Amino acid sequence: MRAVLGRKERRTAGRLAAVVSSLFVLGWAATGFAAAHATVVSVAPAYGTTVVSGEKGDVTIHFDEAVTVADTGLAVLDRDGNRVETPRPTYRDSDHTIATTLPAALPDGTYLISWAILSADGHTVGGSSVFGLGVPPDTTLSKPTPDPLRGALDTMTRLLHALTYLGVVAAVGLPLVVAWCSARRSHAPHDGSGVHAAAVGQRRAVRLSTTGRPPLPPTESRIVRAGHVAVAAPRFLSLIATRRGAEPSRPTLRASPAQGASGEVGAATGSLARVGASTVAITSLAVLLLLPARLGGAASWVESASWTAAFTSNAGIAALLGLTGAAVTLLARPVVLETSAITPRNLAWRAGAALTVLGTALAGHASAASDFGLTLVSATVHVTAMALWGGGLLAVVAIWRGPERASALRQFTPIAVGAVIALAITGTIQAVPAITPLDALWTTAWGQLLLAKLALVAVTLALAAVLRHRARRSEYPGRLLIAETATLSVIVLLSALLAGAVPARDAYDPPLHATLNLGDAQADVTVDGMAAGDQTVAVHVRRDDAPIEIRSLTGKLAKEDDTLPQNLDFRRVTPKDRGPDYFVADLRAARGDWRLALTVTFDQTTAYAASTPYRVW
Incomplete structure (x- = not known):
């Protein structure tokens, strides 16, 4: 007979679900930042x-x-x-x-x-x-x-990626934090304090209880009973390793009142971990199913060649890894957290967690990096650190009203410190190549997202320092913990948006304004955006002290070494209230240093030529 979750469990799960729901709404509103990357x-x-x-x-x-x-x-x-x-x-x-x-x-x-x-x-x-x-x-x-269906599917895909990040925090980060805290206390008496008590509560969901209370169903807590696991980036995840050779701890048949309360919390966190894994599986499957139509429109859903292209693309491989990893973590049903023995189920959970993190990292900019190996390792560690930091906060929030809150904070502190250090190092590795030039940091959506993320990280660290200081003095400011959790949740959302947004180096699109001297006349050259791709060059030929007559205007765009020449077909336009001395030409330029050369013919005997540097970003 399945037991119904108690009031405290529902309230705890409700608080955690509220955070995820609010981020879903924020993610839908913010998906417009992302766009295409290949140039x-x-x-x-x-x-x-x-x-x-x-x-x-x-x-x-x-x-x-x-x-x-x-x-x-x-x-x-x-x-x-x-x-x-x-x-x-x-x-x-x-x-x-x-x-x-x-x-x-x-x-x-x-x-x-x-x-x-x-x-x-x-x-x-x-x-x-x-x-x-x-x-x-x-x-x-x-x-x-443009096909409106493709645009809609691109927006939907970016939203799904944001939800995947949130799912990884709950599905991987939360079980890892509980496993770490349980391992640290495996040689100490079980006093029912901290996150370790939540692990004991999870054990009570599948063991005979002598307290008279009905046991919780196994499906409520299967993921959190994962055991000591490790995912990608072994050096970073060595924090989770348990002492070799330790005897497996024997689960007790009777729990203290403190452990009973933690059992309710454990059920809530276990449910959230399952929801997280299910979220990753569903979003990865949805991304995979949308790929054919994103490639070739609605008709591609019934073309086998489009499905083959989708499954073999980098995006398809990343989605398959995430789907497989999430499914394995749901089906592994690993043993109790305190058991340090290596079992097939524990190994399966570890493999599933590793695939989940790897698929999430591969879905970002690592796939397109020139140094693929280093960037993928950096992205994997970054996602893992984000999951550990967020998962630890979820665990602390789950027990924030209990007497074990101070102990939980002490257990979580080394995880938070390690996660922050890893985030800082890997974030720098990924951000520096994407910011070219520096002006792109505050003039592009990607740069503004990064600045917002850095500001929120600083706020979160300040809140964490104050919170832990007061916890050591037996003062527990619940609002500070809620604020820290909320800011970290937004950081997770911004991380997902950064993974889908155009890097600053690709989105940088400054205008061009140049003036060329043509004898006693001048040519004002204007380009609205100098990003690689389609561009329109506007030229206004003028003479300040007298009217001007122009027979023709020709132009050529070539590399600085005069290679790859492109003749420009200027056409005369006459804006309202202006003379017939305005010309425009369309061109397509790749990233690099070019030179724009103009030749203006005034009459049969008078013509001038001039050129200007033409930097395409």
Whole structure:
């Protein structure tokens, strides 16, 4: 017969569930920060170029990281929007380049290359480029309308990733903290204090009780009875190891009143651990199921090739790892925490926890890093430290009204210190390469999220110091603990958003304003954003003391060493209340140092040329 949770258990579980529910709402509101990551390095045929008839060749798009493309993800369209029949896209350059071939019987005209791919870190990237076949292209050709379904699924995926982070805290961090505290007290008399008492309470859920109270159901506490576990980053998780050779502790048949109260708390924390593991499993499965449509639209859900591409992509592998790990932790049913013996169930739980953390780390920016190994290790340690810090606070919150609160804080302190040190080191390793230049730290959404996270970390550490100082004086400020838990919960949310947001180096998009001297005239060059990709250059030619007449304006964009030249097709525009001396041209530029050269012809005998540095971020 299943026992019903008591009032204290429901109240404790309710407080913990309230934190998770509030973060769900915050996560939905904040998912707009994230966007695509992979950047186009080059397109062939290049934007605005004219391909000679009979020399059509291949269409290639080269990215700065490995990408995944569906069969419909690379298309060539005519000026009326009709799709040109091309072979299935192929990969080159270690999956950094996607390519297809133009048909031999393609008529002359303007054509648009359109692509939609999945970057290595799980974000979709779309774009287009125009070229001419046998004739100069019409660069005013309208771009394809983005698929609204893909945008909605991207937003949903980012929300699912945020929920995954919260699930890891409860599913992995909370059991690890309870295991650590139990191990530290394995050689001391069980006095029913601290988090260790919660472990004893968990044992009472599956052992015969002589107190007269009905036992709690095993499913309420299966995860927290995990035993001494370790996940990725063994050096960091060595805090959890138990003393070798110790005799397994024998569970008692009678618990003290303090242990009885902790049993109620243990049931609540055990339920939360199960909810966390279930959350990771559900969100990972959902991310996996959404991948085909994110690659190629709704029709890709019924295409086997799209499912193959989804399962073999980095994002798909990360989701599979998270799903497998969460399922193993739910099914392992490990033995009692105090038992230090290595059993198949304990080993299974450890493997499941490791896969869960590894999948969460792989779903972030580690997949796209140039130094993949170091970045993945750093991200794994970062996720583990975050889970331990958050899991410890959840355990302390669960017993914050009990007499064992001071002991719980003392047991949790070394975990918190180790977690903070690991977070600081790994956070620095991951953040420094992403902040280029430094101005991007406060001008991009990613940089602002990072600053907010750092500020909250400082607030949390200050709250923790005050809280532990008062606890040593037998003063227990419950509001301070709630505040610390709330701020740490927001830190977890910000960590998830940072994993899904465009790094500062990729989101940095400063404007360009330059003035070129053209004899007695000047050319004001303006570009709204200098991020890599599509750009529009606006040029205003003026003379301060007299009207000006311009016959033509031509331009060329090339690398500083005059390689990769791109001729610009300037067209004259006439804004309201202004003269006919405004010109605009569209271009596509990759990240790097370029030079923009302009030639202005005033009449048959007068022309000037000038150039300016053109830094693309």
